[in-house]
Amino acid sequence: xxxxxxxxxxxxxxxxxxxxxxxxxxxxxxxxxxxxxxxxxxxxxxxxxxxxxxxxxxxxxxxxxxxxxxxxxxxxxxxxxxxxxxxxxxxxxxxxxxxxxxxxxxxxxxxxxxxxxxxxxxxxxxxxxxxxxxxxxxxxxxxxxxxxxxxxxxxxxxxxxxxxxxxxxxxxxxxxxxxxxxxxxxxxxxxxxxxxxxxxxxxxxxxxxxxxxxxxxxxxxxxxxxxxxxxxxxxxxxxxxxxxxxxxxxxxxxxxxxxxxxxxxxxxxxxxxxxxxxxxxxxxxxxxxxxxxxxxxxxxxxxxxxxxxxxxxxxxxxxxxxxxxxxxxxxxxxxxxxxxxxxxxxxxxxxxxxxxxxxxxxxxxxxxxxxxxxxxxxxxxxxxxxxxxxxxxxxxxxxxxxxxxxxxxxxxxxxxxxxxxxxxxxxxxxxxxxxxxxxxxxxxxxxxxxxxxxxxxxxxxxxxxxxxxxxxxxxxxxxxxxxxxxxxxxxxxxxxxxxxxxxxxxxxxxxxxxxxxxxxxxxxxxxxxxxxxxxxxxxxxxxxxxxxxxxxxxxxxxxxxxxxxxxxxxxx
Numbered sequence: 001x002x003x004x005x006x007x008x009x010x011x012x013x014x015x016x017x018x019x020x021x022x023x024x025x026x027x028x029x030x031x032x033x034x035x036x037x038x039x040x041x042x043x044x045x046x047x048x049x050x051x052x053x054x055x056x057x058x059x060x061x062x063x064x065x066x067x068x069x070x071x072x073x074x075x076x077x078x079x080x081x082x083x084x085x086x087x088x089x090x091x092x093x094x095x096x097x098x099x100x101x102x103x104x105x106x107x108x109x110x111x112x113x114x115x116x117x118x119x120x121x122x123x124x125x126x127x128x129x130x131x132x133x134x135x136x137x138x139x140x141x142x143x144x145x146x147x148x149x150x151x152x153x154x155x156x157x158x159x160x161x162x163x164x165x166x167x168x169x170x171x172x173x174x175x176x177x178x179x180x181x182x183x184x185x186x187x188x189x190x191x192x193x194x195x196x197x198x199x200x201x202x203x204x205x206x207x208x209x210x211x212x213x214x215x216x217x218x219x220x221x222x223x224x225x226x227x228x229x230x231x232x233x234x235x236x237x238x239x240x241x242x243x244x245x246x247x248x249x250x251x252x253x254x255x256x257x258x259x260x261x262x263x264x265x266x267x268x269x270x271x272x273x274x275x276x277x278x279x280x281x282x283x284x285x286x287x288x289x290x291x292x293x294x295x296x297x298x299x300x301x302x303x304x305x306x307x308x309x310x311x312x313x314x315x316x317x318x319x320x321x322x323x324x325x326x327x328x329x330x331x332x333x334x335x336x337x338x339x340x341x342x343x344x345x346x347x348x349x350x351x352x353x354x355x356x357x358x359x360x361x362x363x364x365x366x367x368x369x370x371x372x373x374x375x376x377x378x379x380x381x382x383x384x385x386x387x388x389x390x391x392x393x394x395x396x397x398x399x400x401x402x403x404x405x406x407x408x409x410x411x412x413x414x415x416x417x418x419x420x421x422x423x424x425x426x427x428x429x430x431x432x433x434x435x436x437x438x439x440x441x442x443x444x445x446x447x448x449x450x451x452x453x454x455x456x457x458x459x460x461x462x463x464x465x466x467x468x469x470x471x472x473x474x475x476x477x478x479x480x481x482x483x484x485x486x487x488x489x490x491x492x493x494x495x496x497x498x499x500x501x502x503x504x505x506x507x508x509x510x511x512x513x514x515x516x517x518x519x520x521x522x523x524x525x526x527x528x529x530x531x532x533x534x535x536x537x538x539x540x541x542x543x544x545x546x547x548x549x550x551x552x553x554x555x556x557x558x559x560x561x562x563x564x565x566x567x568x569x570x571x572x
Contacts, residue, residue, distance in 0.1 A: 001501065003044065005074045006090060007031040010048055013070040022066045026055040042081070042089035043494065049086035060086025097493045098481045104496060104552040112499040112559055116507060117158030123344055124150050126356035127267070128165040131259045132176040134203055135266045135411040137438065138358065142387045143411075144427040144565075146356050147272045148512040151563045156507045161350075163276040165340065168256065169284075170333070175199065177252030181219075181244065183208035184251055188220050201408055207255055215254070219247040269415045270423050271565040283339045289331065292342035292375070293324070301374045311338075316370040334364075338371045345377045354383045354510065356432070362386050385510055388435045390427075395441050418443040421566045425452045428564060431513045451520050452566075458523035459561065460572040462554040465535050469547050472536070476551075479544030488529040489549060495525045496556045503563075512564075519560045526553055 010031050017023040029051045036045045049063035056063060064082045071088075073080055078093040104111050126146030129139050150160045167173070179198035186192060187208045194200060211219075260277075267273065283289045296302045296311065302324065303310050309325035311334070324335040344353050357364070365386070369379040392399035392409055399409055415423055422443040429451075430436040448454045469476065484490065502518045505511075535546045558568040 001504065002074065002076055003033040003501065005076075006033050006044055006046070009071060009073060010046055010067065010088065012072070013067045014048070014052075016070040017066045022069070023052075023058075023063065024056050026052065028052075036089065039491075041083060041087070042091040044090040045083070045087045047087055049088065053086065064088055092494070094485060094490060095482060097490055097497075098484045100493060100497050101481045101484070101548050101552045104555055105548060108555060109559060111555055112503050113155045113157070114500060114503075115157040116504065117153065117156050119157065119159050120351040121349070122153055122158045122160050122352045122354060123163060123348070123350040124153070124160055124354045124356075125163045125165055127263075127272075128167070129263070130167045130172045130176075131256055131263060132172055132199055133201055133259065134408070135263055136408055137392055137411055137414050138387075138390050140270060140411040140414065140423060141390050141427040141432075141436070142356050142358065143267055143270060143272045144424045145385070145387060145432055145512060148424075148428060148515065148564050149354070149356075149506070149510060151565065152503055152506045152512060152515070155503055155563065158507075161276060162274045163278055164274045166260070166277055166279050167333075167336075168279050169281045170336075171197075173252065173256070176255065177248045179204055180208060180211075180251050180255045181248040184211060184219060184247075187212055188217055190220070203408075207258060210258070211251065211254055219251050266410070266412050266415075269412060270420045278340075280336055280340070283336060283343065288343045288347065289335065289339040292339040293335070295342070295346075295376075296324075296338070296374055299374055299376075311367075311371065311374070313367050313370040313374075316373050318366050318370045322367050334367065334371075337364075337368060338375070341368070341372060341382070342375055345372070345375065345381065350381075352381055352383065354385065356385045356387055359386060359388050383510060385432050387432045391435065391437045393437050393439045393441075395439065399440075414438075414440070421456070422450070422452045424564055424566055425455075425516055428512055428516045431511050451516070453572075454527075455519045455523040455557070455561070456567065456569050457572050458526050459554065459557050459568045460570060461530065462526070462550055462557070463570040465550050466547070466554065468536055469543075474536070474543065474547065476544035476547035479546075479548045480541060481545055481548055483542055483545040484549055486533065488532040489546070492525050492529045492549065492553060495522045496552055499556050499559065502560075515560060515564050519557065519564070522553075522557055522560065526557070 011028060014023065014028060018025045029048070031046060031048055033044050033046050036042060049060040049067065052058075052063050053060045061082065061084065064086050067088060068080070068082055071080060073090065076092055076096045078091050078096075080088060080090045083089050107113075124146055127135075127139055127143045129135060135143075146162065150162050153160045175195060175197045176199055178195045179200075182192050182194045182198065183204045187205065198204075293302070301312050301315065303312055303321075307327035308323050310321045311324050312321050314321050322334055323332050324338075325331050341353065344350050355368075365384050368384065369382060372379045372382050392414075411423075418426075418440060426438050426443055427436075442450055443452070444450075446453055448457075484493070498518065502514050505514050533546060535550055536543050561568045
């Protein structure tokens with residue numbers, strides 16, 4: 001990365017100035033290299049003199065001048081200069097910029113990939129919604145964030161495994177089973193009330209009707225009672241209770257499979273697929289839960305009080321201790337999460353684990369970090385991203401979402417209305433820790449107002465230019481890129497070579513929203529270039545050079561879209 005070269009260059013210049021005595025010896029801060037917003041300020045800039053001013057007790061401009069005396073810039077740099085109030089700015093050589101077109105064309109689809117991760121194993125767990133109903137729009141945001149992050153990490157040389165954690169036991173599943181049982185009986189004409197903690201969405205009625213179409217009334221209370229009474233000889237009241245429990249359990253298993261299948265289908269609509277679907281139930285069947293609890297006990301992190309078993313997370317810096325096993329003997333979700341991360345780190349031995357959680361899990365982060373430390377692992381190996389809420393709008397109108405009340409806008413409904421690419425782009429357009437407004441009307445627009453349309457139209461326009469070149473049998477493979485010297489051409493190249501830097505930024509910050517910003521900026525610069533520079537013209541040499549530039553732009557724009565799991569259309 002050129003930024004790293006420049007940072008090293010400045011560090012060496014400061015050290016030389018200190019050695020000769022023109023600058024006092026102080027500890028050097030991190031050298032940050034940025035891109036100035038104003039093109040007149042060059043391609044790169046550093047405010048290092050401003051950071052050193054207090055320690056060196058010198059004006060920033062004076063420090064910059066002393067540093068500049070010892071700068072030996074990399075070969076890619078044309079010039080460097082000092083700017084008020086204390087910046088050192090660098091400008092790239094035009095001929096070096098033009099040559100980057102050849103590098104992009106040679107790399108093709110792999111342009112931007114690099115070996116930062118060195119094959120380190122990363123497990124990325126996201127969505128992981130209780131399989132008790134369809135995905136809503138908030139779940140879609142986490143799904144898009146996770147799948148994009150997985151793509152970027154893979155491009156940066158990490159070995160990535162995507163996982164969905166199925167909460168397939170516990171009180172939520174019990175409530176789901178009882179809700180489905182009630183809806184099933186109601187659909188068969190029997191008067192039965194929904195449980196107080198039941199799932200009341202209309203999807204439960206649809207699910208019950210679907211099972212009736214496939215299975216008939218074999219789970220009806222009368223059928224179950226007769227079967228149990230005949231087989232066991234139980235009394236009427238006892239057989240009725242047993243029949244309800246058995247029917248609820250059997251219906252729940254069928255319903256759970258259907259919901260999981262539906263979730264997979266919904267995710268596929270937005271181009272999200274998982275490598276592993278991990279069952280919470282397996283943590284108990286395969287003994288990870290018991291091994292994890294034993295490890296905590298050996299570390300003296302577990303205590304018993306109020307007839308419950310507690311994790312002494314306060315000993316690890318947490319504000320309070322947390323219950324692992326309730327007084328009735330049932331494990332908490334926190335205990336299951338500890339067992340799950342025991343499996344991730346100590347059994348499957350991932351180098352890094354990234355969890356993407358919803359906004360309601362914010363308070364769970366510190367205690368999970370404490371648990372990782374108690375398991376003997378570095379808490380820094382666990383990265384937790386909190387995905388904030390999504391507000392759906394139609395222009396000024398806010399659309400409310402409520403899973404339990406039945407007033408639910410599902411992810412599938414949103415995809416059906418605006419399409420998968422608009423869903424993905426808009427979900428990615430804000431950082432995960434920011435609440436976002438999703439304007440459905442804007443996402444549907446077929447105009448430059450819609451950033452998705454604007455970006456994809458740039459790719460389609462490029463494809464059209466290249467088709468024209470093919471029709472005219474223009475072989476531009478030997479085009480001379482040194483002819484690309486105008487401001488629109490060089491500005492476009494400057495944007496193209498940012499892709500590796502954007503990928504590294506996403507990896508370091510775990511914030512994929514940099515990708516849609518980059519895609520939109522690149523599309524804007526390309527559209528501007530297209531208006532100012534005729535690509536296929538009477539000038540044969542320039543035509544071939546510009547066709548190389550256009551093809552390089554197609555590679556970079558398509559790569560950016562594919563990292564976001566979006567289509568790069570040939571026609572629009």
